[in-house]
Amino acid sequence: MSTMPRRSEEPAYKRIQGAIRRRIDTGQLKPGNMVPSERELARIHQVSLMTARHALTELARDGVVERRHGAGTFVAPPRVQFNKLLGYSEQMASLGLTAHSRIVASTVISREPEIAARLGLAPTARIVRLERVRLAQNEPVALEVGYWSEDEFPDLLQSTLDGRSLFSALEQDCGVSLAYADEEIDATDADQRMADLLRVGKNTPLLRIRQLIFSTTGKAIVYVTGFYRSGRHTLRIRRLR
Amino acid sequence: MSTMPRRSEEPAYKRIQGAIRRRIDTGQLKPGNMVPSERELARIHQVSLMTARHALTELARDGVVERRHGAGTFVAPPRVQFNKLLGYSEQMASLGLTAHSRIVASTVISREPEIAARLGLAPTARIVRLERVRLAQNEPVALEVGYWSEDEFPDLLQSTLDGRSLFSALEQDCGVSLAYADEEIDATDADQRMADLLRVGKNTPLLRIRQLIFSTTGKAIVYVTGFYRSGRHTLRIRRLR
DNA sequence: AAGTGGTCTAGACCACGGC
DNA sequence: CCGTGGTCTAGACCACTTC
Numbered sequence: 001m002s003t004m005p006r007r008s009e010e011p012a013y014k015r016i017q018g019a020i021r022r023r024i025d026t027g028q029l030k031p032g033n034m035v036p037s038e039r040e041l042a043r044i045h046q047v048s049l050m051t052a053r054h055a056l057t058e059l060a061r062d063g064v065v066e067r068r069h070g071a072g073t074f075v076a077p078p079r080v081q082f083n084k085l086l087g088y089s090e091q092m093a094s095l096g097l098t099a100h101s102r103i104v105a106s107t108v109i110s111r112e113p114e115i116a117a118r119l120g121l122a123p124t125a126r127i128v129r130l131e132r133v134r135l136a137q138n139e140p141v142a143l144e145v146g147y148w149s150e151d152e153f154p155d156l157l158q159s160t161l162d163g164r165s166l167f168s169a170l171e172q173d174c175g176v177s178l179a180y181a182d183e184e185i186d187a188t189d190a191d192q193r194m195a196d197l198l199r200v201g202k203n204t205p206l207l208r209i210r211q212l213i214f215s216t217t218g219k220a221i222v223y224v225t226g227f228y229r230s231g232r233h234t235l236r237i238r239r240l241r
Numbered sequence: 242m243s244t245m246p247r248r249s250e251e252p253a254y255k256r257i258q259g260a261i262r263r264r265i266d267t268g269q270l271k272p273g274n275m276v277p278s279e280r281e282l283a284r285i286h287q288v289s290l291m292t293a294r295h296a297l298t299e300l301a302r303d304g305v306v307e308r309r310h311g312a313g314t315f316v317a318p319p320r321v322q323f324n325k326l327l328g329y330s331e332q333m334a335s336l337g338l339t340a341h342s343r344i345v346a347s348t349v350i351s352r353e354p355e356i357a358a359r360l361g362l363a364p365t366a367r368i369v370r371l372e373r374v375r376l377a378q379n380e381p382v383a384l385e386v387g388y389w390s391e392d393e394f395p396d397l398l399q400s401t402l403d404g405r406s407l408f409s410a411l412e413q414d415c416g417v418s419l420a421y422a423d424e425e426i427d428a429t430d431a432d433q434r435m436a437d438l439l440r441v442g443k444n445t446p447l448l449r450i451r452q453l454i455f456s457t458t459g460k461a462i463v464y465v466t467g468f469y470r471s472g473r474h475t476l477r478i479r480r481l482r
Numbered sequence: 483a484a485g486t487g488g489t490c491t492a493g494a495c496c497a498c499g500g501c
Numbered sequence: 502c503c504g505t506g507g508t509c510t511a512g513a514c515c516a517c518t519t520c
Contacts, residue, residue, distance in 0.1 A: 011490090012489080012490075039505085048492060049491090049492080050489095050492090050509095051490055053507090067505095068506080069499075070497070070504085070507095071498080071500075071504095071506080072504085072506080083481060084480060085480040180479055180482060181480050182477070182478075182479050183476075183480060184475050185476040185477075185478070186471050187429075187447055187471040188471060189444075189446045205429055205430045205447070207428040211480075228428075230429060234427045236423070236425055237424050237478055238424070239324045239421060239424065239452075241326040241420055241421060252508060252509090279486080279487070288509075288510085289509060289511060290510090290511080290512080291512095292509055295509090308486095309518080310517050310518075311485080311488095311516070311517030311518035311519080312486065312487080312518050313485085313486055313518090
């Protein structure tokens with residue numbers, strides 16, 4: 001038999017993975033169920049053992065299945081993602097809450113060297129500043145200020161003003177694929193302006209989260225400073241040893 | 242040629258990995274340097290291409306090397322661990338600071354159903370409570386209260402009273418291997434007692450971190466509530482999309 | 483064009499798990 | 502015992518990068 005059956009098509013091991021993933025997605029295979037063995041997959045898909053093996057090994061690396069020596073390959077239990085980067089709307093949705101935002105201010109600034117530096121821009125670069133109050137169940141929970149380069153994302157402001165979420169506007173309209181965010185978290189208290197916007201007393205403790213969001217290319221895209229009402233917002237993270 | 246050269250020895254691909262890791266550890270290979278190609282490794286170690294390939298593929302999965310199609314395999318830049326679970330002493334050491342602790346109180350309690358529940362213990366279980374002020378450069382930065390089962394770790398209190406860090410006492414004396422911690426973070430303000438202990442004004446905002454630390458077996462080991470002086474302590478995390 | 487990693491074959495024996 | 506995954510061979514052609 002020759003080596004590869006066809007040219008420039010999807011690799012065989014990916015087709016096998018796709019077939020298995022589909023059966024998991026449709027519920028045909030449930031967590032704990034056994035996935036066909038290497039030999040069985042090789043026979044079904046008409047490939048060599050090494051190819052079937054490669055398909056399963058990669059699925060195991062991605063956490064889709066678990067392999068048990070001598071026993072078989074099984075659908076992995078769904079794993080909750082920890083420390084996942086979510087936009088505000090996504091976060092609320094994951095908690096089953098309805099999210100709203102009220103735009104407090106939107107301007108273009110050009111003399112904020114510290115913010116420009118964080119975004120990797122020239123000190124006098126034109127930067128869009130969008131200030132929003134975040135609400136859940138019509139109660140204000142946070143004040144968030146986002147900054148990004150006007151040059152690089154000229155349409156982003158209009159998209160968000162139209163009610164699109166910042167994350168979806170970036171990922172779908174601007175074609176940016178977000179990768180991760182580095183966050184600095186500490187506590188402060190509300191000044192008079194924040195207190196009014198969040199409808200709390202002055203000097204109420206607030207959780208401050210400053211996040212710098214990066215794309216898959218490692219470029220800083222957006223800088224966000226958020227002030228969260230204590231009690232209304234708890235940050236949950238997992239740390240690994 | 243036969244299949245495997247010898248019985249019950251280290252697999253060939255692991256020997257190859259070991260050889261490469263050693264060259265990286267000793268500085269003989271530095272980040273960005275090219276690792277021998279699959280064909281070269283196969284020749285050097287007298288194995289088939291697939292075996293050499295397996296060795297490199299796994300090293301890439303572990304982040305030790307990076308593979309670039311058509312170009313070669315290269316030593317990966319050292320990756321900083323994010324969201325790493327560290328004890329207080331370890332944290333300070335990683336910042337180049339000297340850490341001290343002052344024990345405020347150490348008692349055994351037995352009527353704290355909420356804490357017992359978090360630790361997965363019976364509501365009336367005997368629980369050790371250790372309250373400490375954490376200092377850096379002789380300045381108080383945090384108030385931490387730790388809880389654990391007296392039954393399961395009867396000697397842990399004495400170890401920590403002797404000046405051992407909680408983490409090292411657990412891992413070395415008690416033979417527990419810690420795996421991860423789930424943390425809840427929010428903001429509060431200091432009551433009079435905290436204010437006195439941390440030498441700040443009353444109502445100063447504090448970062449509150451409640452962490453439940455788990456062993457590799459998935460069992461809750463210690464519950465820690467910490468109050469951190471704002472400005473003196475910033476939490477840094479990375480979230481992935 | 484030369485060298486690299488990516489995909490693939492058609493088998494082999496070994497180690498482990500469950501019946 | 503049989504079936505499973507784990508390790509391994511001795512090659513092949515393809516796709517990509519670098520020159």
